[in-house]
Amino acid sequence: MDTKQLQETSKFLSYVLRHEPQAIGLQLDSEGWADIGALIAGAAKDRRALDIALIQAVVSSSDKKRFSISDDGLRIRAVQGHSTPNVSLQHIEKEPPEFLYHGTARRFLDSIRQQGLIAGSRHHVHLSQDIPTAIDVGQRYGKPVVLKIEALRMHQQGFKFFQAENGVWLTNHVPVLFVLEEEQKAI
Incomplete structure (x- = not known):
């Protein structure tokens, strides 16, 4: 499998497993799980060739563990x-480190x-544990800026x-009070 095929499949999986499962007639349970057989069948109706080997390759090769x-x-x-x-993942509440970072444009x-x-x-609002990851996230949306969040104080x-399985930190809202303006790092 080539890199382009893996990237396109990853984008497709993100689209249907995060945002629009109904686009291919897929059902997600409240924890976001979808039957792989139904995913493959729904993709085929959308003229996309998916198989278990390709899905496993995308899952195992994703550096972001999406x-x-x-x-x-x-x-x-x-x-x-x-x-x-209809998806409401039940993440375990955790105490965050002193600071987390948010990459934006x-x-x-x-x-x-x-x-x-x-x-x-x-x-949820997505936060990163380190600046390089936040920069990568911010670059998706334009000229990146990294905001430093007083997570522990919050x-x-x-x-x-x-904290999601892939290490991304999640919270419902970050009030302005906890965004350290002077700590913004323009890239």
Whole structure:
């Protein structure tokens, strides 16, 4: 399998497992799991050739660990980033490190300064444990900026944090008060 095929399949899986399962007639349970057989059949109706080997290659080669296959090998899910309303992953609450980072594009800063970080169409705000990962995330949206978040102080004031299987930190909202403006790093 070539890199292009893996990337295209990963994007397709992200689309149907995070946002639009109904686009191929796929059903997700409340934890985001989909039957792999139904995924392959739905993809075929959409004229996409998927098989178990390609799905496993995408899951195992993803450096961001976006997907998980069930222990029995029959189901797959995206580990976070869902916007579909019927999925509500039950992540375990964890105490975050002192600081976490959020990569974004410079054009979103005015909105962030007014509202803080909001989940938007996703279920959670996504935070990174390190600056290089946050830079990678920010670059997806334009000229990247990394915001430093006072995660532990938020947690101490009652905000809940969770960590997805792939290491991404999740919270419902980051008020402006916890975004360290002076710590922004323009890249």
